[in-house]
Amino acid sequence: MSDIETAGRVCAMVQAAYERHTPLEIIGGGSRRHFGREPLGEPLVLAPHRGIVAYEPSEYVITVRAGTPIVDVEAAVAAHGQVLAAELPRASGESTIGGAVALGLTGPSRPYAGSLRDAVLGVRIVTGTGQLLRFGGQVLKNVAGFDVSRLMVGAYGTLGVVMEVSLRLHPRPEEGAVRVLACDWAGARARLLDWAGRLPLTGACYARGLLYLRLAGRAATVGQAVREIGGEAGSADTFSAVRDLRLEALGVPATALWRLLVPPAAPLDPPASVADWGGAQRFWATEESAGAVHAQAARLGGQAMRLSGPDRHEDVWATPVPATMALYGRVKAVLDPRGILNRGRLSAMW
Amino acid sequence: MSSSNLARWRNGVQYTRMEQPRGPSPLPAAFWRELRAALPADGLLRKPGDLGAYECDGLTVYKARPLAVALPRTRAQTGAVLHVCNRYAVPVVARGAGTSLSGGALPRTDGIVLSLARLNRILTIDPENRTARLEPGVRNIAVSEAAAAHGLFYAPDPSSQIACTIGGNVAENAGGVHCLKYGLTVHNVLSVRMFTSDGVLHELGGPTAEGPLDLLALVIGSEGLLGVVVEITVQLKPRPQAVVALLAAFRSLEQAAGAVSAVIAAGIVPAGLELMDHLAIQAAGAYTGQHYPPGTEAVVLAEVDGDDQTCAMEHAHLRAILDRQGAFAIDEARSEEERRRLWAGRKSAFPAVGRLAPDYYCMDGTIPRRALVEVLAGIAALSGQYGLPVANVFHAGDGNLHPLILYDARRPGELARVEQLGGDILKLCLAHGGTISGEHGVGVEKLDGMCAQFTPAELVAFHALKAAFDPYELLNRGKAIPTPARCVEPGGMHVHGGHMPFGHLERY
Numbered sequence: 001m002s003d004i005e006t007a008g009r010v011c012a013m014v015q016a017a018y019e020r021h022t023p024l025e026i027i028g029g030g031s032r033r034h035f036g037r038e039p040l041g042e043p044l045v046l047a048p049h050r051g052i053v054a055y056e057p058s059e060y061v062i063t064v065r066a067g068t069p070i071v072d073v074e075a076a077v078a079a080h081g082q083v084l085a086a087e088l089p090r091a092s093g094e095s096t097i098g099g100a101v102a103l104g105l106t107g108p109s110r111p112y113a114g115s116l117r118d119a120v121l122g123v124r125i126v127t128g129t130g131q132l133l134r135f136g137g138q139v140l141k142n143v144a145g146f147d148v149s150r151l152m153v154g155a156y157g158t159l160g161v162v163m164e165v166s167l168r169l170h171p172r173p174e175e176g177a178v179r180v181l182a183c184d185w186a187g188a189r190a191r192l193l194d195w196a197g198r199l200p201l202t203g204a205c206y207a208r209g210l211l212y213l214r215l216a217g218r219a220a221t222v223g224q225a226v227r228e229i230g231g232e233a234g235s236a237d238t239f240s241a242v243r244d245l246r247l248e249a250l251g252v253p254a255t256a257l258w259r260l261l262v263p264p265a266a267p268l269d270p271p272a273s274v275a276d277w278g279g280a281q282r283f284w285a286t287e288e289s290a291g292a293v294h295a296q297a298a299r300l301g302g303q304a305m306r307l308s309g310p311d312r313h314e315d316v317w318a319t320p321v322p323a324t325m326a327l328y329g330r331v332k333a334v335l336d337p338r339g340i341l342n343r344g345r346l347s348a349m350w
Numbered sequence: 351m352s353s354s355n356l357a358r359w360r361n362g363v364q365y366t367r368m369e370q371p372r373g374p375s376p377l378p379a380a381f382w383r384e385l386r387a388a389l390p391a392d393g394l395l396r397k398p399g400d401l402g403a404y405e406c407d408g409l410t411v412y413k414a415r416p417l418a419v420a421l422p423r424t425r426a427q428t429g430a431v432l433h434v435c436n437r438y439a440v441p442v443v444a445r446g447a448g449t450s451l452s453g454g455a456l457p458r459t460d461g462i463v464l465s466l467a468r469l470n471r472i473l474t475i476d477p478e479n480r481t482a483r484l485e486p487g488v489r490n491i492a493v494s495e496a497a498a499a500h501g502l503f504y505a506p507d508p509s510s511q512i513a514c515t516i517g518g519n520v521a522e523n524a525g526g527v528h529c530l531k532y533g534l535t536v537h538n539v540l541s542v543r544m545f546t547s548d549g550v551l552h553e554l555g556g557p558t559a560e561g562p563l564d565l566l567a568l569v570i571g572s573e574g575l576l577g578v579v580v581e582i583t584v585q586l587k588p589r590p591q592a593v594v595a596l597l598a599a600f601r602s603l604e605q606a607a608g609a610v611s612a613v614i615a616a617g618i619v620p621a622g623l624e625l626m627d628h629l630a631i632q633a634a635g636a637y638t639g640q641h642y643p644p645g646t647e648a649v650v651l652a653e654v655d656g657d658d659q660t661c662a663m664e665h666a667h668l669r670a671i672l673d674r675q676g677a678f679a680i681d682e683a684r685s686e687e688e689r690r691r692l693w694a695g696r697k698s699a700f701p702a703v704g705r706l707a708p709d710y711y712c713m714d715g716t717i718p719r720r721a722l723v724e725v726l727a728g729i730a731a732l733s734g735q736y737g738l739p740v741a742n743v744f745h746a747g748d749g750n751l752h753p754l755i756l757y758d759a760r761r762p763g764e765l766a767r768v769e770q771l772g773g774d775i776l777k778l779c780l781a782h783g784g785t786i787s788g789e790h791g792v793g794v795e796k797l798d799g800m801c802a803q804f805t806p807a808e809l810v811a812f813h814a815l816k817a818a819f820d821p822y823e824l825l826n827r828g829k830a831i832p833t834p835a836r837c838v839e840p841g842g843m844h845v846h847g848g849h850m851p852f853g854h855l856e857r858y
C-alpha cells in the first residue's frame with residue numbers, strides 16, 4: 001500500500017473513532033504493551049507501515065515509517081557505516097521506531113550523544129481528529145513553527161499517531177571497548193567528572209560496587225583511554241541489557257520498574273538501584289507505592305517515571321500542580337480533543 | 351515540497367505592518383496604578399523619551415512605540431505584571447536584549463514591553479552536576495565566563511553572545527558557530543520556570559529535560575508566544591583540551607561547497623564549518639586587512655576540537671579531504687590568538703558586507719547539505735536575474751544559509767525587488783527540502799514564508815497550541831504564526847529600513 005493510501009486509511013479510522021467517541025490503541029510491534037497504564041480501545045496496528053522513506057547517507061539523516069522495526073533501521077544505516085544518533089531501547093526485534101518515539105527512552109549513550117528527542121528532526125502524524133500533519137523536517141536547524149516533532153517524543157502516542165519520523169545519524173565509531181572498575185559510588189562519580197568530556201565515553205553505569213564504562217571512537221583514542229581507566233575488560237552485553245531494561249543481572253528484578261531522573265551526583269539511594277547515564281538515570285524495582293517513589297525522587301532533586309509493573313492504575317509521571325496539569329490537558333485537547341488516541345495510557349486524566 | 355505548497359507561495363516575501371490600534375490609551379487609571387504597584391520605583395517607563403530605546407529590535411525596519419516598559423527585578427514582580435496585564439487584557443511583548451533579527455521583540459502600540467534585563471543573576475553554578483541555574487536576563491557569554499573557573503562552558507554561542515540573553519536564546523532556540531557538534535539551545539536546556547500570560551508559574555523539564563509531555567521542547571523556540579521564561583537551568587560542558595582551526599582557499603564556490611558536503615559525508619563532526627564566497631571575502635579583506643591568497647573565490651573555515659589525540663586525527667583527516675576537494679592553500683591555527691586571526695574575516699563579514707552597499711537584507715534559510723552546490727548556483731542565477739548582488743557567508747556545516755542581498759533602499763522599486771528575490775531564495779530552500787528559518791526565527795519578518803512551509807491545517811494547530819497557553823493572545827500577539835486567512839490573502843504594505851543596529855557585534 002502506498003504511503004498516501006496508508007495515511008488515508010489511518011485518517012479514516014481515526015475520524016470514525018472520533019465521530020463515535022471510541023478510543024484507539026496504537027500498536028507498533030506490540031512488544032511494549034506492558035509499558036504505561038492499561039491499554040484501551042480498538043487496535044490501530046502500524047507494524048505493516050514499515051520501511052525507509054528517504055535515506056541519503058551523505059546527509060546523516062534517515063526518514064522511516066513508524067512501523068519499521070528498530071533493528072531494521074539499524075541494519076540499513078550500518079550498511080553505510082552509520083548508527084542512530086540516539087541509542088534506542090527495544091523489547092524485541094519487533095519493537096518499532098514509532099514505539100520508541102512514543103516511549104521516549106534513550107539508552108546509556110544519552111549523556112554523551114544526546115537523547116532520542118534531540119535526534120528527532122521531523123514527524124508526520126495523524127491527529128486525534130484524523131488530520132495528517134507534518135512538523136519539522138529533514139534539516140538540522142529549523143525554527144519555523146512550534147517544535148511539535150519533539151513534543152511527540154515520550155507522549156505515549158497520546159498526541160498523535162506517528163506515521164513517519166526523520167532521525168539524525170552519526171558515523172559508526174571505529175572501535176569500542178568496555179571496562180569494569182570496582183569502586184564505591186563517590187569514587188565512581190569522581191572518576192566520571194574527570195573522564196567525561198576528556199575520554200571517549202559512550203556509557204557509564206554503576207551497580208553493586210562496579211562501575212561499567214563503555215568507550216567508542218578512534219582506535220588509538222580508545223586504546224589510550226582503556227590504559228588510563230585500567231580495571232578489567234567487560235562485555236558490551238551489559239550495556240545492551242541496560243539499554244533494553246533487562247536489569248536482572250545487575251540485581252534489579254523485572255517487576256515494578258521505575259526510572260528516577262536526578263542530578264547525576266545525587267547519592268545512590270536506594271543502594272540497590274542501578275545508575276545509568278553517569279548517574280542521571282536510576283533504575284529501581286520496588287513494591288513501594290507510587291507516592292513513596294515520587295517522594296524518593298524528589299528527595300534526590302529529581303522526578304520519577306513508572307516504566308512497567310503489575311499495578312497499571314498509577315500515572316506514568318507524578319501529577320504536577322493543578323495549573324500545570326491543566327496546561328498539559330489543554331495541549332492534549334489541541335491534538336486529540338476527544339481523547340481517542342491511547343486513552344489513559346499516560347495519565348488517568350486523558 | 352509538494353506543488354500545492356509551492357502554488358500557495360505568492361510573489362515572494364511581503365512585509366506587512368502589524369495591525370495595531372493607535373490613538374490615546376484607553377486604559378483605565380486603575381491599570382496604571384496596579385502596574386506601578388507591581389514594580390519597583392524605577393521599574394516603569396512611560397515618558398516618550400524613555401521608550402525610544404525599546405521601539406525595535408535587531409530588525410529595525412519595524413518600529414512601534416509601546417504604551418510603557420515594565421522593568422521588574424524579581425520573578426514575583428514579573429508574575430505580578432502579567433497578572434495585571436491579564437486582568438486588563440493588555441498585550442505584552444517580552445524582551446531580553448532586543449537583538450532578535452526577525453522582529454520578535456517588536457513592541458505593540460496597544461501594549462507594554464516586559465523587559466527581563468534586570469533579572470540577570472546567575473543563581474547557581476553546580477560543577478558536580480555540570481549545570482547552571484540562571485535568570486532570563488543573564489547574557490549568554492556571562493554563563494561561559496562564570497563556568498570557566500570550573501573548566502566548563504555553555505555551548506550555544508550565537509555571535510550576538512556578548513549582548514543577547516539566555517531568555518531570548520530560549521525564545522528563539524538560538525544556535526551558534528559550534529552547534530553542529532554541540533547542539534542548539536533546545537539540546538542544552540534542562541528545565542525552565544515560566545509564567546503563562548495569566549501570571550501562573552509552571553515548571554517544565556527536569557534534571558534530564560523530561561516530563562509527562564515535552565512542553566519544554568514546545569516552549570524552546572516559541573518566540574515568546576507561549577510564556578515568559580523567568581528561570582532556566584542549562585547543561586554545561588567540559589572545555590575541550592585541544593582546538594585547531596583551518597582556513598582553506600578554493601578557486602571556485604562549487605569546489606568549496608563540495609568540500610563542505612565531503613567533510614560531512616566523511617563522518618567528521620567539526621565544531622564549526624563555515625563558508626564565505628568571493629564577495630564576502632573581498633568585503634572582509636577590505637574591512638579587516640586579512641589577506642586571502644590571490645585567486646581565492648571561496649574559503650571554508652573549519653574547527654575541530656576534543657582530546658589531544660582525537661583532535662590531531664580529525665585535523666589530519668579534515669585536511670586531507672580539503673586537499674582532495676581542491677583547496678589550493680590551507681592556513682592553520684592552534685593558539686587562541688592565531689585562531690582569532692583566522693576567524694577575523696568571518697566574524698566581521700556582516701559589517702564588512704554592510705560597507706559594499708547602503709543596505710543589505712539577511713536571509714536565514716536552511717537546506718540539506720548535499721544540496722549546497724545546487725542551491726548556491728541557484729542563488730547566483732537569481733542574483734544575476736534580478737541584477738542584485740548577493741554575498742554568502744554562512745554556517746555551511748548545518749546547511750544554514752545567510753545570503754545577504756545588497757541594495758540601495760533609496761532607489762525606487764529596489765526594495766520590492768529585494769523582497770521578491772528573498773522570497774525566491776526561500777522558495778529554492780523549500781524546494782530542496784529545507785526550511786525558511788534556521789535560527790533567526792519567524793517574528794514578523796517571515797510570516798508569509800510560513801504560509802509556504804505549512805498547510806492551513808498545520809497553522810491552525812499552531813494557533814490552537816498558542817491558545818492552550820495564552821487564550822487571549824496577550825503574549826507577542828500577531829507574530830511567528832500567520833493566520834490561515836493571511837496566507838490566502840496577504841496584506842502587502844512594504845516597509846523599508848536603514849541599517850542594522852549592534853554594528854559593533856560580530857555577525858555570523
Ligand SMILES: Cc1cc2nc3c(=O)[nH]c(=O)nc-3n(C[C@H](O)[C@H](O)[C@H](O)COP(=O)(O)OP(=O)(O)OC[C@H]3O[C@@H](n4cnc5c(N)ncnc54)[C@H](O)[C@@H]3O)c2cc1C
Pocket residue numbers: 407408443444445446447448449450451453454455466486507508509510513514515516517518519520521522523524525526527573574575577578579580789790826851852855856857858
Ligand atoms: C549581530 C547579531 C548576530 C546574531 N547572531 C546570531 C547567531 O549566530 N545565532 C542565532 O541563533 N541568533 C543570532 N542573532 C539573533 C539574536 O541574537 C538571537 O535570536 C537571540 O537569541 C535573541 O536574544 P535577546 O536577548 O536579544 O532577545 P530579544 O531580541 O529581546 O527577544 C527575542 C524574542 O524572545 C522573546 N523573549 C525574550 N526574553 C524572553 C523571556 N524571558 N521569555 C519569553 N520570551 C522572551 C521576545 O519576546 C522575542 O520574541 C544575532 C543577532 C545579532 C544582532
